[in-house]
Amino acid sequence: MEVRNRISFTSLVGWPGEYVCAEGRYTEGDKERRAAIFIGPEFGTVSRPDLVSAAREAADAGFDVLIACAFNYEAHAAEFEKLGRVPVLKARMNPDLHMAGELKNTGAGNLFVVFGEPDIRIEPQADGQVRVRVKGVDVFRPQTGEIESGGTDSIALWMIDTEYNEESFFVRQAYFLGASDPYKALKTTLKAEIDAEAWATLHSDVSRPFEKPKTGRIAVKVINHLGDEVMKVFGVG
Numbered sequence: 001m002e003v004r005n006r007i008s009f010t011s012l013v014g015w016p017g018e019y020v021c022a023e024g025r026y027t028e029g030d031k032e033r034r035a036a037i038f039i040g041p042e043f044g045t046v047s048r049p050d051l052v053s054a055a056r057e058a059a060d061a062g063f064d065v066l067i068a069c070a071f072n073y074e075a076h077a078a079e080f081e082k083l084g085r086v087p088v089l090k091a092r093m094n095p096d097l098h099m100a101g102e103l104k105n106t107g108a109g110n111l112f113v114v115f116g117e118p119d120i121r122i123e124p125q126a127d128g129q130v131r132v133r134v135k136g137v138d139v140f141r142p143q144t145g146e147i148e149s150g151g152t153d154s155i156a157l158w159m160i161d162t163e164y165n166e167e168s169f170f171v172r173q174a175y176f177l178g179a180s181d182p183y184k185a186l187k188t189t190l191k192a193e194i195d196a197e198a199w200a201t202l203h204s205d206v207s208r209p210f211e212k213p214k215t216g217r218i219a220v221k222v223i224n225h226l227g228d229e230v231m232k233v234f235g236v237g
Contacts, residue, residue, distance in 0.1 A: 007035065007067075019054035020061065036063040040070030040093075048076040051090075055083035069093055076167060078231040092228055117232050118158070118222040129209040130236060134158050134177075137222050137230065150224070152177050152205045157223045162210045164219035164233060175204050212236050 009024040015036070022037035036058035040046040051068060058066040066088045073090060081088055119135040136151040160173040201208070213236055221231040 009035070012037075015061075017057055017061070019050070019057050020063070020066075023063070024067070033064040034062070036061065036066045038066060038068045040068065040072075042071070045072040045074050046070040046077055047074045048080050051077050051080045051088055052083060055080075055086050055088055059084055059086045065089060067091060074168075079233055118220060118230060120220050120232065120234065122218075122234060122236060125209050127209075129211055131209045132160055132207040132218070132220060134175075134205050134220070134222065137224065154224050155222055156225045159221045160207055160210075161219040161221075163213045163215055164217045165215055166217065166233075169219055169221060169231060173207050173210070174202070175207065176202055177205060 007024075007026050009026050010032075011025045013023055015021060015023045017036075019038050020036040021039055024035040024037055026033055026035065036054070038051075038054040038058075040050070046068060051066075054068065055066045063086065066083075066086055068088060069091045071093050073092075078090070118137045121133045121135060123131050123133055125131060134152060134155065136149060137155060138149050155177045158175055158177065159169075159171045161170050162172045163170070216235060216237060217233055218236050219231055219233045221229060223229040
């Protein structure tokens with residue numbers, strides 16, 4: 001999802017809907033727009049059917065956009081970006097919100113993040129297989145309204161489902177990156193010696209080659225050091 005502008009609400013009031021719980025108003029140029037707000041469960045994930053139902057309710061009520069806020073989204077929900085004329089924007093809530101009033105309000109907290117698309121390149125191999133190279137990821141910061149482009153140092157973990165079935169994400173390959181030394185951190189946590197050669201195969205921004213998927217699609221999930229995650233699906237023929 002490409003985020004071009006920051007939405008600054010002029011008003012935010014409750015809405016008596018089944019899925020839509022609030023109405024936000026904002027201006028776009030010289031026009032006033034209405035945003036339907038959908039908030040996911042405190043414990044659990046938001047599924048694609050949840051977003052479809054919320055977007056349908058928003059469309060029926062004449063809203064211009066649906067903004068979904070949740071702690072977690074199911075893999076299939078990450079692909080859902082529009083229903084008819086109603087765009088669906090997904091914001092991820094910081095787990096710190098579970099602490100509610102116990103948090104000290106410093107004014108610098110990052111309670112919502114709109115995580116952009118990972119920068120991925122699919123590289124065909126001479127033997128007919130393919131491999132995936134991750135180059136970085138973009139994150140939209142609501143505090144500043146700016147998009148920050150990060151390299152591989154901003155990625156803690158990235159995973160590939162090499163046979164994505166459009167229903168669930170199955171981790172078939174996983175790699176650890178990061179600006180710090182994840183090898184040292186993992187070694188300290190496990191309190192054991194780690195095979196350096198084996199670890200080197202997991203500390204990589206390039207995947208191992210794999211056969212082209214029979215489903216015609218692969219999915220790549222990227223997680224940054226704050227725990228924010230994004231998934232993107234790619235067609236591979």
